[in-house]
Amino acid sequence: MNRRNFLGLGVGAGAAAALAACGSSGPSGGSSSGGSSGGGGAASYWSLSGPPGEPVRQAAIDRFNKANPDSKITPTFFQNDAYKQKIKTSLGANQGPTMIWGWGGGGLKEYVDSNLVEDLTGWLGENAAVKDKILASSFGAATVNGKIYALPVETVQPIVLFYNKKVFEKVGVQPPQSWGEIMALVPKFNAAKIAPFSLGGQSRWTNMMWLEFLLDRTAGSEVFDRVFAGEKDAWSDPAVLDMLTKIQDLVKANGFQKGFSSTTADSNADQALLYTGKAAMMLHGSWSYGIQVSNGGNFVKDGGLGWMNFPAVEGGKGDPSNTVGNPGQYLSISSKATAEAKDVAKKFFSTTLVDDDEKAGWVKSGGVPVLKNSESLFTGGDAQFLKDMAGIANGAKVFAQSWDQALSPTAAETLLDNIAKLFQLQVSPQQWVDSMNGVIGK
Structure with missing residues (x-):
C-alpha cells in the first residue's frame, strides 16, 4: 500500500489497518451503483470505502439520520479509482450526489471551472461558528480564486x-x-x-x-x-x-x-x-x-x-x-442539487460534521481531526505524537497541499x-x- 491508497494515520492497535494517506489508487472493499442529486427532504453522499474512513463516515450519517428522520442522507461508498471515474462522469451528466467528497486543490478547481459545486463563502460567513471549529490552515485547499467551495473534514496529515x-x-x-x-x-x-x-x-x-x-x-x-x-x-x-x-x-x-x-x-x-x-x-x-x-x-x-x-x-x-501534506479532506455541495437537498447538506455540515462525536471518531481511528481542540482525546502511548501533529497543523501559518x-x-x-x-x-x-x-x- 502507498500514500495514495486511503486516508488515515495508523497508530497503536490500528497501525496495521492504516499505513498510508490519501490519493490516487484506492482502498479495497465496497462497491456502488449510481446516486442522485438528492430530492425533497433527502440528500445523497458519495465517498470512499474501506477502513479506517468508511466506518467513521457511516457513523456520522447514522447520527444525522437519527436526529433528522425527515431529512435523511443516503451514502454510497466506492473504491478510490472507481470513485474518481464515477464522480466525474456522474456530475457531468447531472446524476451526481448532493455531497461530493474529494481532496481539494486541482480536482476541486476543475469542478469550480465547470460550475459543478456551490460557492460556500457566503454560507460560512453567515455560520462563522462552524468555520471557527475547523483548523484555519485546512481551508487553503478548499479555496479557489479567493472563494471557498468545500468544507474541510476528517483528518490532517x-x-x-x-x-x-x-x-x-x-x-x-x-x-x-x-x-x-x-x-x-x-x-x-x-x-x-x-x-x-x-x-x-x-x-x-x-x-x-x-x-x-x-x-x-x-x-x-x-x-x-x-x-x-x-x-x-x-x-x-x-x-x-x-x-x-x-x-x-x-x-x-x-x-x-x-x-x-x-x-x-x-x-x-x-x-x-x-x-x-x-x-x-x-x-x-x-x-x-x-x-x-x-x-x-x-x-x-x-x-x-x-x-x-x-x-x-x-x-x-x-x-x-x-x-x-494533506491539510484535510473535503466535502462540496453539487450546484445541480435541489434547494432542499442543499439545505440538508448544509445542516449536516453545521451540526454532525463538527460535533464532539465526529472528533472522537477520527481520533479513535488513529487520525488527527481537522477540528480544533482535539488534544484532550489523545491518550495512551501515541498521545505525544498525535499532540505534536495537531500542533504542527494548528500552528502552521500555511498548510500547503x-x-x-x-x-x-x-x-x-x-x-x-x-x-x-x-x-x-x-x-x-x-x-x-x-x-x-x-x-x-x-
Missing part, C-alpha cells in the same frame, strides 16, 4: 522529518535545526556507513516532499501560489533554481541511501531503513508513524523514533512554522516525472524549470 534517535546517539550528533546543519550531518553519517536519509525514490512523490519544503522555506508559499493560479512562467522565480540546486547538492553529497531511485515506498522499504538504523532520517508523511509502530518491532515503544517539522533555510523568507494534488492531473504527471529526473541528475535546474513552465495551467 502533515509531512514531518523523522529520525532515529539511537543512530544520532551512536554518531554523537543532534537533530538538524537548519539546512546548513542537514548538509553538515551528511558526511558524518556517511563516515559511519549510515545513510543520512532514507528515500523511496522510485515512487517519485516521496522526492516531491523535499521540493515542497525547500521552496517554502526558501521563498515562502507565494511562489507555488502563483503556479497554482496559472501565472505564466511562475516556475522561473530565482528561488526555484536555488531550491533545485540545493536538492542536487544533497544528492551529489550522497545524502540518500545507495540505489534510492529504485527503492519503493509501496513496499515500505524506505521505512525499514529508518527503524533498522540503516538510515538516520526520513522525510515522510505523518502516516509513517503507524508503519514504524506496526513494522518496527519495539523501535517506537522503546523511544527510538524522533520527529520534527522541517527546519529553516538560512536566509530563507519562508515561515518555519509552515507545513505541507501536496503539489501533485494541488495541480491538474496533466501538470502533476509532468511534475513527478521531472522530479525523478532531477534526483537522478538527468536534468539541470534550468531544464526542470523550462519543462514545468510548459505545463502551467494545463
Whole structure:
C-alpha cells in the first residue's frame, strides 16, 4: 500500500489497518451503483470505502439520520479509482450526489471551472461558528480564486522529518535545526556507513516532499501560489533554481541511501531503513508513524523514533512554522442539487460534521481531526505524537497541499516525472524549470 491508497494515520492497535494517506489508487472493499442529486427532504453522499474512513463516515450519517428522520442522507461508498471515474462522469451528466467528497486543490478547481459545486463563502460567513471549529490552515485547499467551495473534514496529515534517535546517539550528533546543519550531518553519517536519509525514490512523490519544503522555506508559499493560479512562467522565480540546486547538492553529497531511485515506498522499504538504523532520517508523511509502530518491532515503544517539522533555510523568507501534506479532506455541495437537498447538506455540515462525536471518531481511528481542540482525546502511548501533529497543523501559518494534488492531473504527471529526473541528475535546474513552465495551467 502507498500514500495514495486511503486516508488515515495508523497508530497503536490500528497501525496495521492504516499505513498510508490519501490519493490516487484506492482502498479495497465496497462497491456502488449510481446516486442522485438528492430530492425533497433527502440528500445523497458519495465517498470512499474501506477502513479506517468508511466506518467513521457511516457513523456520522447514522447520527444525522437519527436526529433528522425527515431529512435523511443516503451514502454510497466506492473504491478510490472507481470513485474518481464515477464522480466525474456522474456530475457531468447531472446524476451526481448532493455531497461530493474529494481532496481539494486541482480536482476541486476543475469542478469550480465547470460550475459543478456551490460557492460556500457566503454560507460560512453567515455560520462563522462552524468555520471557527475547523483548523484555519485546512481551508487553503478548499479555496479557489479567493472563494471557498468545500468544507474541510476528517483528518490532517502533515509531512514531518523523522529520525532515529539511537543512530544520532551512536554518531554523537543532534537533530538538524537548519539546512546548513542537514548538509553538515551528511558526511558524518556517511563516515559511519549510515545513510543520512532514507528515500523511496522510485515512487517519485516521496522526492516531491523535499521540493515542497525547500521552496517554502526558501521563498515562502507565494511562489507555488502563483503556479497554482496559472501565472505564466511562475516556475522561473530565482528561488526555484536555488531550491533545485540545493536538492542536487544533497544528492551529489550522497545524502540518500545507495540505489534510492529504485527503492519503493509501496513496499515500505524506505521505512525499514529508518527503524533498522540503516538510515538516520526520513522525510515522510505523518502516516509513517503507524508503519514504524506496526513494522518496527519495539523501535517506537522503546523511544527510538524522533520527529520534527522541517527546519529553516538560512536566509530563507519562508515561515518555519509552515507545513505541507494533506491539510484535510473535503466535502462540496453539487450546484445541480435541489434547494432542499442543499439545505440538508448544509445542516449536516453545521451540526454532525463538527460535533464532539465526529472528533472522537477520527481520533479513535488513529487520525488527527481537522477540528480544533482535539488534544484532550489523545491518550495512551501515541498521545505525544498525535499532540505534536495537531500542533504542527494548528500552528502552521500555511498548510500547503501536496503539489501533485494541488495541480491538474496533466501538470502533476509532468511534475513527478521531472522530479525523478532531477534526483537522478538527468536534468539541470534550468531544464526542470523550462519543462514545468510548459505545463502551467494545463
